[in-house]
Amino acid sequence: MDVSEVSGVPPWFADHLREEGIESLYPPQAAAVDAGVADGESLVASVPTASGKTLVAQLAMLSAIDRGGTALYIVPLRALASEKREEFAAFEEYGLSVGVTTGSYEDTGEWLADKDIIVATSEKVDSLVRNGAPWIDDLDCVVADEVHLVDDEHRGPTLEVTLAKLRRVNPNLQVVALSATVGNAGEMAEWLDAELVDSSWRPIELRKGVHYGQALHFGDGTQQELPVQRTEKPTEAVVRETLDEGGSTLVFVNSRRNAEGAAKRLAKTTVDGLDADERAALSSLAEEIRAVSDTETSDDLADCVEQGAAFHHAGCSSEHRSLVEDAFRDRLIKTICATPTLAAGVNTPARRVVVRDWRRYSGDAGGMQPLSVLEVHQMMGRAGRPGRDPYGEAVLLADSHDELDELLDRYVWADPEPVESKLAREPSMRTHLLATVASGFADSRSALLSFLDRTLYATQYRHGDGEDNLERVVDTTLSYLETNGFIDRDGDAIEATDLGHTVSRLYLDPMSAAEIIDGLADAASPTAMGLYQLVARTPDMYELYLRSGDREEYTMLAYEREAELLGELPSEFEEGRFEDWLSALKTARMLEDWASELDEDDIAERYGVGPGDIRGKVDTAEWLLGAAESLASEQDLADVSAIREARKRVEHGVGEELIDLAGVRGVGRKRARRLYDAGIETRADLRNADKSVVLAALRGREQTAENVLEAAGHQQPEMDGVTPDADVKESAAAAGTDDGQANLGDF
DNA sequence: TAAAATAACGTCTAGACAGCATGTC
DNA sequence: CTAGACGTTATTTTA
16 A cells, blocks of 8 residues: 555655655555554554554554644653654654653643643553543543553553543544554454454564574574584574674573673674774773763673673663663664563664573562563564564574474464453552542442443453452452542442542552551651661562572661661561561662762662662652652651651762752762862852862862852853862862762663 | 582572652763 | 572592
């Protein structure tokens, strides 16, 4: 089908596509048009990665906008929100406006209601619905990207319930659900009352196979020689061979340590194939990586990158990750060894994909578990760069004949599992039942049940795919919510209490709220440590692992600082609770270290985490402390200013005395400390400071000093002719570090 | 006797959304 | 109910 044959979309769109080199639609896209995506018809598109899902979404959104409507694009990750925003930015020259909103980032200036297209994460949409954002009622088209994630135990129910709410508010809403190929696309279509396009067509061929011995065994029965030398491992052989053909390789492994280890080994392979230009470009990239953060992870990554290899996992900071992704797309980095972060994240296609580990440790299951077919297919789907490679190849590795057969059976020839609603699990129920009641979607038990009838769970139950736990879980959850004062019940009727409304609005898990309220209730003026431990033991915070030896260390710490900890220390004999308490304590001490200006690399080493983990914990703590602050002031619980101070301290990573200074733009934890040690203790001091002292404290960086003074509101920030004051000494704390600012910025 | 090969043992284990009010180097 | 890769240290084998 030619692009100009599509009716319903604005006329410029065909021209725009032709400019991009797109003349005709791919078969699944044509099928979507035939199904009516451009005429407001709802659609489930279950198609492989890189087969043009985004264009289907664009057809739907643009035709809706052409009819005078607005569109919402829901993504599962913040990184994807920015990626989509970039993609849609091209429409701005045709007069459309695009906005993004996620928890950490809101589009500048204008209110989102003015936008034609809004990109948001599913949680953000949920939150906006709860808070009654006005434009939610005026949506005409909603695109849900990666909708197979409704299968996810933690975040799936949010998407499921949010879609149900959006459809309830806008009865004529067009829903376009984009999914990877799954086992039950038809069921999803039934749930959403949508047409179905279920296709395995790909623009470039993807050959899936298993490497065993000296050859690749493809699913279609063909074989291809791929010799492994005696000194190397199969992964190295694949990378080497791909490199010889001028292609890059993505290697998926099952742990961070393996990712780093494999990257270090593969660097020895990739380094041989680099030309002089590449070496130069890579070494400047390595410098950029080193500058991101002064940690071992950062150095290790830079060392690999210099040789053309990289690792990628959640311990890397977001800057690390995007630098690596970009360089891989530019074909500068030849191989990335990654944990599943990369499979779900932004687009990083490669000639070959190696799924090295097909089992992963799972604490719940008590051992190594095979990955799901869906997940392996998602990884494999990264093979083949449209317009660049003639085909993509994705291989698993076997080291016995039996394993070869098993892998072919299990992953190469297998169809992905059906996606299964996880709605009827208590943790998500707590949150969503409260939110549904609080935001007025249901005012009784029966209304709640009939609302839940619009979910995938109900559709699947009707098919007899599982027993109906829903009613039972609803009842236990409602009594939990009632006991803890989030709702009031009167017979069938249900009403959210003031507290319930607040908790729903704050986007807190009610159990977290209960824990916080309980903890604050018995401490009038809590310490920072106490507050950190309190929010760390909340279900909204993933705690740090307790490693061997930690148990002892943190048990001692728990008794040492028992007076500060909020709530009652569980008994050592309550295995689970005590362990949780200790890992929360470990997390808390990490936050305390951060808020005591300990260097990032010291924290990384002390807790065995990467810069990305520190950032994550700090972020979550900041958010939860903000929520605690709201709860404390509304419920009149504890000293609100103590909570605010603890929050400010994690936010900036500084001691109490630096909070004021660190609030100045351009002043982070390191610069604030230097200024303070030079006698400039507050924002007001800075405003009236002696310029030569400021310059000396900032180690003679004139431009920096000028910017800082300007941000503080100094009368004459210009530094011309100012010489550093010789009396200002390097403080011990600040000495030795390079550039000053601790870098924990967002991407 | 020292170095190298091998066995035994211990450790560790993926990911990442959200409030609110304004501005990171 | 369920594991396996990797690093470190102890033990045996080899030159």
